[in-house]
Amino acid sequence: MSDDTGKQFKIAMVGAGPASLYGAAKLAKEGHHVTILNRDIKHGGLAEYGIYLNKYKMKGGLRKMFSRILSNDLIHYYGNVTVGSEGSMTLEELQGMGFDATIVAVGAQGTKWLGIPGERAPGVYHAKDLVYHYNSLPPFSEQDFAIGKKVVVVGLGNVALDIVHWLVCEKKVEDVTLVARRGPKERACTPKELKLVSGAMDKDALRAEFDRIKENLESLGQDVDAEYDSLIKYSDVELETESHTRLNMRFLCSPARVELDEAQEHVVGLTCDKTLMTPPREEGGRPGVKMTGEQETIECDTVVFAIGDSIEPSIGLPLEPKWKSTFATVPEALEQFPDAPRYMVYDPEKEEPLWGTFVVGWARKASDGLVGKARADAETGVKEVLLYLNGELEQGPAESDLSMDDITERLEGLLQERGVTFVTYDSVKVIEQKELSLAKEKGVDEYKFASNQEMLSLLLK
Numbered sequence: 001m002s003d004d005t006g007k008q009f010k011i012a013m014v015g016a017g018p019a020s021l022y023g024a025a026k027l028a029k030e031g032h033h034v035t036i037l038n039r040d041i042k043h044g045g046l047a048e049y050g051i052y053l054n055k056y057k058m059k060g061g062l063r064k065m066f067s068r069i070l071s072n073d074l075i076h077y078y079g080n081v082t083v084g085s086e087g088s089m090t091l092e093e094l095q096g097m098g099f100d101a102t103i104v105a106v107g108a109q110g111t112k113w114l115g116i117p118g119e120r121a122p123g124v125y126h127a128k129d130l131v132y133h134y135n136s137l138p139p140f141s142e143q144d145f146a147i148g149k150k151v152v153v154v155g156l157g158n159v160a161l162d163i164v165h166w167l168v169c170e171k172k173v174e175d176v177t178l179v180a181r182r183g184p185k186e187r188a189c190t191p192k193e194l195k196l197v198s199g200a201m202d203k204d205a206l207r208a209e210f211d212r213i214k215e216n217l218e219s220l221g222q223d224v225d226a227e228y229d230s231l232i233k234y235s236d237v238e239l240e241t242e243s244h245t246r247l248n249m250r251f252l253c254s255p256a257r258v259e260l261d262e263a264q265e266h267v268v269g270l271t272c273d274k275t276l277m278t279p280p281r282e283e284g285g286r287p288g289v290k291m292t293g294e295q296e297t298i299e300c301d302t303v304v305f306a307i308g309d310s311i312e313p314s315i316g317l318p319l320e321p322k323w324k325s326t327f328a329t330v331p332e333a334l335e336q337f338p339d340a341p342r343y344m345v346y347d348p349e350k351e352e353p354l355w356g357t358f359v360v361g362w363a364r365k366a367s368d369g370l371v372g373k374a375r376a377d378a379e380t381g382v383k384e385v386l387l388y389l390n391g392e393l394e395q396g397p398a399e400s401d402l403s404m405d406d407i408t409e410r411l412e413g414l415l416q417e418r419g420v421t422f423v424t425y426d427s428v429k430v431i432e433q434k435e436l437s438l439a440k441e442k443g444v445d446e447y448k449f450a451s452n453q454e455m456l457s458l459l460l461k
Helices: 018-029 056-070 091-095 127-134 158-171 191-200 203-219 224-231 331-336 371-389 404-417 425-442 452-460
Strands: 010-014 033-038 075-079 101-104 124-126 150-154 175-179 246-250 253-260 267-278 288-299 302-305 344-347 352-359
Touching: 010 018, 010 091, 018 033, 018 056, 018 075, 018 371, 033 404, 056 075, 075 404, 075 425, 091 101, 101 371, 124 127, 127 158, 127 302, 150 158, 158 175, 158 191, 191 246, 203 224, 203 246, 203 267, 253 288, 267 302, 352 371, 425 452
Parallel strands: 010 033, 010 101, 033 075, 101 352, 124 302, 150 175, 150 302, 175 246
Antiparallel strands: 253 267, 267 288, 344 352
8 A cells, every 4th residue: 555646656765773674664654765874783672672671571562563563565774874974974965866755763862961070980871871881782792881880870860760760789889879850759760660770769768858948849839748658658668679878869959960980080079069849830740950059968978869851963864953953833733733742853943844844753752652642753753744745834845756775875885885884674584583592591581792793793794
């Protein structure tokens, strides 16, 4: 089945995470060719490398779904191909290959920092890098992340709790302290993730922390005892592994600087501005934050920022200073889908849409939701892509006599000319089968090759 015009279109998809794969499936169902270019050798994105390492059942189900998608003859996979200013090819070069549309679905690969002194020092890490490390994503799997005994994790969402989970149950550090700018009620983590680490919670220290912030919470009408009880609800649940790690929490603290030793080589603490929450500007909104002028330093030797990610600037999309894409409001699309977000990229300098270039998933809105939301976002975005392909918007795709074989020949020719070893889905299946065999041989639940070179060498045998 093809679009309303009966034409079979060719779409380039950058990235191979959930948003990309579900979007590709929908396009293929409509009868169109989708060529996926992925930075990593293996597909899956955060569904493969972002879910906590021992959630085997969840990852197994997603792998089966993605395998069915990539087995579609209309979907063509190229792993180990990076699109961007320093990659295998630029976004502009990809757009010039002859595809009718390009969809960027690379997730939130950019790193968000606070811009405070000392945040780039040794012993200071971004949560995303650690998640990739313990999930065996090259090259992060090969890097050494030296974790000390006393760790501060900035943030209170699910990723922060995943890091705490790893520190408590795998690294078994002495102390972990979660730091949040607002109060306990404003935490973004789910009870499920909290339950996994609550057995390490220092309830006496937490009670003392609640006493410290009690006045501010009550000024906003919050029930202090109820919030405390909700946090310790699972504190009697045993941890997955025996661990003596002590989990603490500090609220109303905004990181101001990372303290280093005299040689500026080692982290010795995180200094925070003490904050107060103010009433939300609108009903149902988050409380505001203001500084008190006071500071405190939390002793630690490692700092991990779990404050979300950003859209990767090297991809080549026009971005605002805060690394957020802006999108065209296309009247015809808005009329047909009034509740849909805008997915076509908008160039603020030229003040016009980049016709034929779309963004879905976390590449559109960084760190927003989980796999289900990525799927919904991609499938909604594809509706707008189809409007464009069908010529129902102000401007549609240019006429082209190039076939899918022509485009494939041009694409592979460029990659070969540049010495890029691209990996097809058939090759990915060879790698996966070998990993399954090694897991069985070693008696472990899961085995992953730690480097790209190991995977590529396997294919050359």
